[in-house]
Amino acid sequence: MPDLKALAVIAPAAMLAACATTADSPDGGPGTCSADAASAYVGQKATGQVGSRILQATGARQLRWGPPGAAFTMDFRQDRVNVMYDQAMTITDVTCG
Known part of the structure; x- marks a missing residue:
C-alpha cells in the first residue's frame, strides 16, 4: 500500500509543476521580435x-498568421510575430507577441 503522507506531498507538487510557464527570452536577446522592421x-x-521574409525582417523565431475573425491566446511571446490579414489575403497588421 502506498505511503499516504508521501502521496499528499507529491500530488500537489506535480499539479504545480504542470502549471509552470516557460521562460521567455530576455529583452533584446536572440529571437526577440521587432515589428517596426516589418x-x-x-x-x-x-x-x-512573405511570411518567411517577415520572420527574417523582425528577427522573430515564430510566425502566427491571423486570419479574419480568428481568436488568439493572449500569451505574450517576445520571439513571435503576428501577421493579420483580411478576406482578400492582404496583410493588415504586423505585431510582436
Missing part, C-alpha cells in the same frame, strides 16, 4: 514567402 509588408499578400 511595417513595409502591410498591404502585401499573405503568402508563405
Whole structure:
C-alpha cells in the first residue's frame, strides 16, 4: 500500500509543476521580435514567402498568421510575430507577441 503522507506531498507538487510557464527570452536577446522592421509588408499578400521574409525582417523565431475573425491566446511571446490579414489575403497588421 502506498505511503499516504508521501502521496499528499507529491500530488500537489506535480499539479504545480504542470502549471509552470516557460521562460521567455530576455529583452533584446536572440529571437526577440521587432515589428517596426516589418511595417513595409502591410498591404502585401499573405503568402508563405512573405511570411518567411517577415520572420527574417523582425528577427522573430515564430510566425502566427491571423486570419479574419480568428481568436488568439493572449500569451505574450517576445520571439513571435503576428501577421493579420483580411478576406482578400492582404496583410493588415504586423505585431510582436
